Amino acid sequence: MFENIINAFSFVLQMEYLLYITAGTVIGIFVGCLPGLSTTMGLALILPITYSMEPTQALFMLAAMYCGGMFGGSIPAILIGIPGTGGSSATLLDGYEMAKNGEAGKALGMATVSSFIGGVMGVLILFFLSEFLAGFALRFGHAEYFALGVFGLTIVITLSSESLNKGLIAGVIGLLLSTIGGDVVTGVYRFTFNIRGLFTGLDFVMLTISLFAVSQLLKQAEEGTTQIDKSRITTSFKDIIPSVKDLKDCFTIFIRSSIIGSMIGVLPGAGGSIAGFVAYSEAKRTSKTPRKFGTGYIQGVAATETANNAATGGAMVPLLLFGIPGSASTAVILGAFIVHGIQPGPRLFVESADLSYGIMASMGVAAFIFAIVGFALMKPLASLLKLKDSILGAVVIALSVIGTFSTNFRIFDILLVLIIGVFAYIMKNNKFPLPPILLGFLLGPLVENNFRRTIVASRGDYSVFFTRPITLILLLISAFVVIMPIARSYIDKRKKALH
């Protein structure tokens, strides 16, 4: 195995491939940091250009672009509160708050370091544990996905620090929003009111824009300011680069989030978005200072960015080992394999070891490149927040409407984003947390569709949820996460009453 790793890195570090990997990473960062333009779209745009390249050049470039895109998404999430990719949705929970506190540079610095660590760890896990992860993924059926979705929904409790009831209402709203459109199992349209624009349901990126960008813009209009403390914006390297203390404090977060990211990334249909939220929730739950999360806490940024970049490594496992794309982005990469006449799968590692291990190595090299680019851009990017509030607001609205239109190329989506944005603004003003809406929307299909598929597959036997080990464990953990705060609160009240 070590010999394979050394050979792979020696192979990709040739100047010819290094140039393609660098180009792919930079393009990926650029596409990733434009809201509405997903990494998938960027990959699809670049794919035709790769037809004339050698297979190794094309695949290394696309893999690097995938990694760069995941990192790039954190930039707008931190600076303007709009995640550039789905994987960066959880980053804005603390990243944007840090920017409002004048610590955008520090947030970007930690995002760069965390993304680098997550990317490298994801690749190492890919090298050493790909077979184990593949076996783990194969054990995931519909019941396991349902249980994973339920576990994911318990994160709503973690995200609802101020009012659990309001957080749960927000989570249910998100789940309801996910039911709009065609039902995957029966094919009927739900809550579409015969509006063509709703037949395909709501888009995740659009919802993110409306919940966070539009509502934030309306809040800015109400208060007459961006709430960014410009007096505290500092762009000196000393304040931007994470300190040794910050890195030490985040050490266990890096390890845990990398593992979470890789394990969730390997599951087809899961991905960076869910990995980010799960890692964030675990970091908060195990922290000695959980109340700091959501207020602009650097550990929140560390957890999400490590996980979503580690997930890129995990997502390559089903693609390389089985030829099964786990996400839309890896589906495009699979397209590149096919165009170049290569069949991914177990034989790839035997017949084209240079290519298969080289793809993994190119992702590791991409992590170094986006770290260099990230450090180079930190200072100028953080300085952007010194611009006038009116200009920042104009940038946000322009990127919001363009990002919305770019998702499905429908003008109607702009109206939809505005309506949801207004509701989100009203909810925000009444102290309803917005991240649970996004989480409910993300996990709704995972929970509902897999529940129904499990029932169909088991012919109505509900005991399958308790007899499959992984399902049972996930459901028990979910129950524990739900009951613990309630039990703790009850015990605290009893103690107070006794005293």
Added chain:
Amino acid sequence: MNYLFKEGHRLNIKKMLKTGDFLCGITFFLLGLLLLYLASDIPYRPDTAIALRGNFFPSLLAVLLMVLSGKLLISTALSFKKGLKVPEKAMKKESVIRVIRMIAGVFLFYLLLPVLGFPISIFLLVVWTQKTLGEEKTIYAIMISIIMTLALYIIFYILLKVQFPMGIFFN
């Protein structure tokens, strides 16, 4: 609920009705009720098990929303009784006007985009947004808008080939 009508508590109802929590509770409760009604209209085959029907999950969520909203209403009422809650201050008139202007700006953009096309619509939106957010110098706003429109046009339309509607002037 009799305590709400006791002497000294009558005023709480009026104050309570003005709070965001109470209004949100009522709104979400009614929304849940509406969604439950709409979910009952979702077609399904009569021989399908309840849990597999298309309306099962939405109905369940609608009921859950009603329960949680009801809990919010009750907790708000109890908070008022204990004197733990007071109505929020109303928004200032200028703030309301700015919010309405921002909403109107995006709505007008949505209406004008297919007619005027991307360049003109985004230019107008950016100018409008800057003026709403406090930019006093119109010339400055126009200059920023021109630069932003050009940059967005080059990045999205030319480089990334995003096909924006170009309206009646640029088609």
